[in-house]
Amino acid sequence: MKLEIKEKEGILTGVLCGRLDTAAAQQFEKDMQPLMGQANKPIVLDCTQLDFISSSGLRLFLALRKQTLAKGGSVTIKGVNPEIKQVFTITGFFSLFNFE
């Protein structure tokens, strides 16, 4: 699991790559701290290369979403594959994020 954070024209983009399972979630939680710190900005999570997400991963997406809600930013999820999209749908998380 890899997370690469870029900033361009005031928009933060996190590019996720690999499997975000329970084991990877711990590291991801550390890696995403820069995003948590700038939750006042619009954040894009590029999930084009994300293969899998577990409930622990969803928990972290939720944490980021709540942070942006508190600080006035937003979270847009980009390029999720159908399986991951279904996870968002089933759990009702779909309504919490903007999807592109």
Add this chain to the structure above:
Amino acid sequence: MNKILGVRKAIDVTLAVLLIGGLALSFGFGCCLYIARQEVMRETDYKMERDIAYIQSYVDGELKRVEDAGYTLLSSKFGKTERQANGYGFVVINQKNFKIPSEEEVFDILNSFLDSNPHICGVAIGFEPFLYKETKGEYGFAAYVTNVSGKNENISLGEIHDFREKEWYKQAAAQNKPYWSKAFRETLKGKVVTCFSLPLHGLGNRLIGVLAIDIDTEVFRKECLKISPFPNAEVALVDHEFNLVAHPDTTNILQNVADVVEYKNYTADDSMKANMLDHKSGSFVVNKGELESLFFFAPIKRNGWTVSIECPKDDVYAGVERMKRDTTFIAVLCIIFMVICFIFLFRRFQKMNMVKAGMESELKIASGIQMGMIPKLYPAFPDRDDLDVCGFLKPAKDVGGDLYDYFIRDEKLFFCVGDVSGKGVPASLFMTVIRSLFRNNSLHVNDPAEIVSSLNTALSEGNVHNMFCTLFTGVLDLKTGHLDYCNAGHNAPIVRRIKDGKPNVYYTKPQINLAVGVFEGFPYVKEETQLMPGEAIFMYTDGVTEAENIHKKLFGEEATLKTLAEARAHNMKSAKDFIEYIHQALVKYARGAEQSDDITMLVVEYKGPKK
């Protein structure tokens, strides 16, 4: 327990590595020493042979200088030198108008000879009695000039003794060829000398006299002392009768080696001794009690002497021994260090083991508590014939975040299946909270959406870790078969309906609500349906549909549905049989792959109103 075994195995492996490493190290060390000894042996051979060759050439050079001086003297003053075919030279007086020098002239010749050859300590010439008939000497005329502390002294030997009976004269005369004497102590000054005798011939090869030149062997002894291939090496020079000419211990000089204590104790290879007696070169190992020495020898062909170097083996191998001692010391230090490291590691492992064992036993207890919360009796309600309920929960770790629950209140079956985000202890704590809240909230409320809403409110408050739980909750009216349910972000249950007397298994499409614990105040929506007698609902967590095999492939929703349909076809009538069948299908699919997620199933079959 497995982990403890694992740690033990790690210790075993560490021990084995230490042992094998130690053995390999010792072996390598041994090889190095062996090679070093071989190398030293080669080096020793080289050194010894080099030094022996040096003494050989030095002594030979000195002897040749004497021989040449003798030839030069005779040929310039008495005649001409001829060399015989066998290499021996001798001098012939062959000049018709040769005038025999007077006795004074002979002394003068010898004096000037001695003056111009400082390495020579004495020179004598003796004549046959038919010459110098007028001499004063009783035994004929022989002139001897010797150098006593820088001054020449003339001695007329014929007045003292019968020189022709002396070795220097007799041997050369008898053998009729140049002759090198054994070493002897000359009587005037007690010097150890050796003498070169050269016969002098007249017409018809008649012996006229003998020239003898003495040289002090001290120069050889000094040269031998200079040579020291090893600190305790001893260089010795023996004459052709094996009397010592040069030896570090001066008291042994002129002693026969057979009489010298030091050489008496030698035991050595006889063939090598024979070689030595035969004036050949070679080397052998001698045993002097417990000490072993290397003995190298080589002949000096000119006078039949032998030069030898003896060196204690301990001396030769001193460097290797030092290396052995130093490396052994270092190796011992390393081993001590390794053992200390090992003990330290072992203690740590032990400590960790204890901590781990403690944690594991705590987890076991926690697991017992968690499983104890879940209804597991089957039949769940033995006194009822209107429903068949069976649940199944198998955590991936000791404790898990999945849950199911059911109970009957007021002829209504309240049930739920949930999946908490994450795994392990945090999920299990959250799960127990949800299970308690579910029981509490359903005490007086019949609406599943309401139950879920209050649950959500309680969970969302202060949920800093953003834990959440997907939950399917249902309330089945056992009198009518009416089912109220609310799906809070959980996997869609599968139902078995009876249509035209045939079972029909398919996924439901419940209204999607947000998982509980995410946002306070989310409006959960209740749905309802009617279960006919013989119809059932199958709830599960993603541990079923996402069960992994060894190739990390997921079981899948379709396979789940198919397995369910099969179970029915295989006449799995009771809810328990049904669940067991699916569980077996999952085990078969996983093929030994480790269970990746908690597996939970709950079957509720409505059998129609109570009779």
